[in-house]
Amino acid sequence: MSEERRLAVLRAIVQDYVHTSEPVGSKALLERHQLGVSAATIRNDMSALEEEGLIAAPHTSAGRIPTDAGYRLFVDRLASIKPLSAAERVAIARFLEGAVDLDDVVDRTVRLLASLTHQVAVMQYPSLTRSSVRHIELVPMTARRLMVVLIVNTGRVEQRMIDATRDMSTPEGQRLVAELRQRINELAVDRRLGDAAAELESLPGRFEPDDRELVRAVVGSLDDALVEEREERVVLAGTANLARSGTDFPLSIGPVLEALEEHVVLLKLLGTMGHDEEAVAVRIGAENPHAGLQSTSVVSTGYGTGRVAGLGVLGPTRMDYPLTMASVRAVARYVSDILES
């Protein structure tokens, strides 16, 4: 009973099951794969695999389906990421190059990934831990309302509205705003988001007591925006694909949809996948921390400079891992290219 053949059997089971979504029996394997042994032998191997917890039978007289551990082993040792065809790659590049701004890049990316994999695509906005302040603009909206706009070097923009304690339509008011704008930019531009917040701390002290309240309000809202900006956002597409893969979810897709709506959950998910290297990370079924996602798998990778932001795909554990991994990797590469250009 060679170890090698047993793994070949596991591979065959995974492939068949992914393909047909029905438990696969020894006979079916015999027909669809050239294993060179008889059904009885395969049965023995399957017994052993079941013993090891890699496959399981839904009930006595049925074929076997892979367990989470089975998929895990498949992904780690048996699957090769099949590269996409040239045509597919061209199509990806074409589609992503049409984007007009960052939002559009993100939007197109998730849609693309969803349609490539027929699953739910998830993408974090480019991470900003190492991003810096590009410019800060103060725009008086009315005499007593001021908009603070923070522009980050990655192209993201955050805005806040504040109620001013001073009338800014007067000449002194305008002068104050102008000075504040200049000072703020001197202190913050080109600094990392966290550092900028620290620098701004001292600012109110350098203004006349009468002006300090306004300055404090502005600095406060900037602080807020800087923090918000560090909290990443997430975008998704392809939720309809969940409905398509109907029977794949034991109970209902409800919990999954719920989890998807909690962007915090998704951020945490992507954040803990650990894709520091260039590799594609996979989390299978119960490996997943979130309760609602126990019967789903996540395939993700980092992208962008330093790969600090993540992007990936979420679907039933019964998914075509090689294909999904290839798609995720390819899309991540193209997006990285585009963002860095």
Added chain:
Amino acid sequence: MSEERRLAVLRAIVQDYVHTSEPVGSKALLERHQLGVSAATIRNDMSALEEEGLIAAPHTSAGRIPTDAGYRLFVDRLASIKPLSAAERVAIARFLEGAVDLDDVVDRTVRLLASLTHQVAVMQYPSLTRSSVRHIELVPMTARRLMVVLIVNTGRVEQRMIDATRDMSTPEGQRLVAELRQRINELAVDRRLGDAAAELESLPGRFEPDDRELVRAVVGSLDDALVEEREERVVLAGTANLARSGTDFPLSIGPVLEALEEHVVLLKLLGTMGHDEEAVAVRIGAENPHAGLQSTSVVSTGYGTGRVAGLGVLGPTRMDYPLTMASVRAVARYVSDILES
């Protein structure tokens, strides 16, 4: 066979069916409602209602369920929008007031509406047809890349990156950018989006031939942003609620999810609901233009100044219309208040 009683029967059927989600028969009506007549009489009335196409029987020996037309009549003539309780209204106000910026207002609103109605909430970003340019900022990112930022008086911000044909790190380059910034703002600030775009047309001609290409690029991207900004965006929440109301969708929730993902569809939907007045508009089942939404109803209303943007709820035709309408109306009012303050 009084017309009046027949409508009372219809009302009772709708209420019961919404409540139990099971076809309702004459006997059940007799028990749960004080109609003052016997089952046989109710049966006669139900016959008549079926004749009129207001209710239908899923099969011979089952009770009746309302048809789209039945719901329509119910909504138009039989339902009174029951106002929310004081406690509910306080909760709504509290929750919405915690918002820090426009994005947050929108986000909170949809979530709130989804959880109030247990359905899918949809909200258009405040419409900008009558909004105007507040400020335009040009930010050099590198020597040859310039970011154009458009700030609209509603608080929305749109940004575009352009590749400059001239080096902007030189003194002349900086001067050019500064002049361009000033000129653009002179022309565009306080104008409506459409008008601003028109004004900017003439700008390239007023610069030196050498500078025109850059000016044209900037104006072009602004044009783009102005148009984009007029195209509204849409945000939704509560898709998981679709899964909960399982049997309510004849086939699957797939098509519905698909439609929800096509934001263009949703915009069109909200756009064609015609909520000019302060009323709540309802579209029931097949009244709906989009194929994937034939078994859903949409309850929406306008909000904000002039009620040009819409917000609403989407769910199975079997929904609690009075409650939903009340929630939509109440939330719209609070959001309007907040946005106008």
Added chain:
DNA sequence: CTTGGCACTCGGCATACCTGAGTGCCAAGG
């Protein structure tokens, strides 16, 4: 270790049957 043979299991399908909710209709009563 492999293989063919064989007994065994059990989910799923088809069939049959029964029950009860619900209807439609009718004839009698107000």
Added chain:
DNA sequence: CCTTGGCACTCAGGTATGCCGAGTGCCAAG
């Protein structure tokens, strides 16, 4: 003319039953 009780009829859905076949496990021989 409307209302009402009575009654026959229909039919979806649940339960009981039996059969079939895919699939397994085990064993003895190669």
